[in-house]
Amino acid sequence: MDENKKISSAVIRRLPRYYRYLGELLENNVTRISSKELSERMKVTASQIRQDLNNFGGFGQQGYGYNVESLYNEIAKILGIDKQHRMVIVGAGNFGSAVAKYDDFAKRGFVITSMFDKDPEKIGKTISGVKIRPMEELKDYIKMNDIDIAALMIPTEYAIDTAQILVDAGIKGIWNFAHTDLSVPEDVIVENVHLSESLMRLSYNLKNYGN
Amino acid sequence: MDENKKISSAVIRRLPRYYRYLGELLENNVTRISSKELSERMKVTASQIRQDLNNFGGFGQQGYGYNVESLYNEIAKILGIDKQHRMVIVGAGNFGSAVAKYDDFAKRGFVITSMFDKDPEKIGKTISGVKIRPMEELKDYIKMNDIDIAALMIPTEYAIDTAQILVDAGIKGIWNFAHTDLSVPEDVIVENVHLSESLMRLSYNLKNYGN
The missing domain is CATH 3.40.50.720 (NAD(P)-binding Rossmann-like Domain)
Incomplete structure (x- = not known):
């Protein structure tokens, strides 16, 4: 993603929740998930999820969904929790x-x-x-x-x-x-x-x- | 105030902070305060304070300011903490x-x-x-x-x-x-x-x- 791209504060507020759900998926060995499935789990609309996660580009692919681990790691990086x-x-x-x-x-x-x-x-x-x-x-x-x-x-x-x-x-x-x-x-x-x-x-x- | 008047969620989020500041004023025996003084303490604009507190009507008066105790009690009522x-x-x-x-x-x-x-x-x-x-x-x-x-x-x-x-x-x-x-x-x-x-x-x- 473009490191300098400004992400809205509303998205930032939602990131820890995405991070938590993705972490739970990883623990259950889920490697990919569609925005529809994720939206059902998280009880937000699929379009909201697509919009939010598009900020971090490249992880959602038509017909494939999201690579759980990549997205999880990317969100960690954005939140600054990839480092101690x-x-x-x-x-x-x-x-x-x-x-x-x-x-x-x-x-x-x-x-x-x-x-x-x-x-x-x-x-x-x-x-x-x-x-x-x-x-x-x-x-x-x-x-x-x-x-x-x-x-x-x-x-x-x-x-x-x-x-x-x-x-x-x-x-x-x-x-x-x-x-x-x-x-x-x-x-x-x-x-x-x-x-x-x-x-x-x-x-x-x-x-x-x-x- | 009109009990049925809808107060925006942004105002509601700020109410506990007003409540805290008014409580501190009461403890220091301050009976009234202008929106200007309150704004300096709370580091928000006086106009924001006037707008927010106007939702609860009747407590701010031109040239007098706010009656601290009345406003404190009114906010407690709105927050539902006037009862146990x-x-x-x-x-x-x-x-x-x-x-x-x-x-x-x-x-x-x-x-x-x-x-x-x-x-x-x-x-x-x-x-x-x-x-x-x-x-x-x-x-x-x-x-x-x-x-x-x-x-x-x-x-x-x-x-x-x-x-x-x-x-x-x-x-x-x-x-x-x-x-x-x-x-x-x-x-x-x-x-x-x-x-x-x-x-x-x-x-x-x-x-x-x-x-």
């Missing part, structure tokens, strides 16, 4: 520990190399083989260990100051679970996971479209 | 336990009444005062305890069968953390939290817009 990301978890609380213990992230190339906490009781312990270091070491650790992503999993009141430490250390991306907006330079990417907001959307939809 | 939701957590693993321990959800009216697990070691124990019951009791518990939301926090391979149990029990909403699409009747609302997909979006943005 090195990630630290800031905050070894309940959610931080749950993320450390969840091995699916490593399978997708997000390797957790260390955790950080300010609680002396936790420092030095390991969770699923990941060592908890003191917050004072966070900045140098990021600089010296080629870390590109920090998962920010600390209470809201500390999140903004800690994000500043991450930025000063040269972090590239922040996976923000703190329930606040972070103010960072434009080239530092923030992906928010606001669980409370997710519950509020569920509540809204229950009220308006529920049974 | 009764929620169970299905799966007392790492993420399920983290959600049970996180008290912010209860503050917003999402009351966790019970957890369910199939592990005999966990059954009977409590996490943050919430009792873990056997999966066999899930269906009857939901029916008899006026539960409207189930947080589905079990491995993907069990998620689809368990969702069916929830549907049979008459659940209204599923907060789905399992990395799979659930097939449920149209009037059962599913809100997905796909953490892996969130990381993939972060990866994509790092690759394309990062430093």
Whole structure:
């Protein structure tokens, strides 16, 4: 494909879902699939699938369908998950520990190399083989260990100051679970996971479209 | 406001963020705010704010601004969080336990009444005062305890069968953390939290817009 071709953000939002379905097909040793079959599985129209996947050209062929593995690998490349990301978890609380213990992230190339906490009781312990270091070491650790992503999993009141430490250390991306907006330079990417907001959307939809 | 007025889904997506900012203002005893001040805090244009909030009429007045408390309460009503939701957590693993321990959800009216697990070691124990019951009791518990939301926090391979149990029990909403699409009747609302997909979006943005 043309590397410089601009892909719409709506397509990008749908890519991880294609990636998941293609991964499941691969696991079941399916080597090719038509847009019609894929559309039935994914419950989107075949024309939507054709339009979306045409952005990555060359994988769909009339009468053949898609080569599952090629398309899977191509989407991985576009998502930037064909290479490893090195990630630290800031905050070894309940959610931080749950993320450390969840091995699916490593399978997708997000390797957790260390955790950080300010609680002396936790420092030095390991969770699923990941060592908890003191917050004072966070900045140098990021600089010296080629870390590109920090998962920010600390209470809201500390999140903004800690994000500043991450930025000063040269972090590239922040996976923000703190329930606040972070103010960072434009080239530092923030992906928010606001669980409370997710519950509020569920509540809204229950009220308006529920049974 | 006109109860039947249709509010666009883009506005709805932004509502929890307005709600959060208004809540912070209330905590700081701010009783009114202009769209200009609010826009500076939220880093969106004042005109966007006026347009969005005009959907809920009557709260913005020329030369006065918004009455923070009225607007906060009105948004809560629209989101359906002015009333309590009764929620169970299905799966007392790492993420399920983290959600049970996180008290912010209860503050917003999402009351966790019970957890369910199939592990005999966990059954009977409590996490943050919430009792873990056997999966066999899930269906009857939901029916008899006026539960409207189930947080589905079990491995993907069990998620689809368990969702069916929830549907049979008459659940209204599923907060789905399992990395799979659930097939449920149209009037059962599913809100997905796909953490892996969130990381993939972060990866994509790092690759394309990062430093």
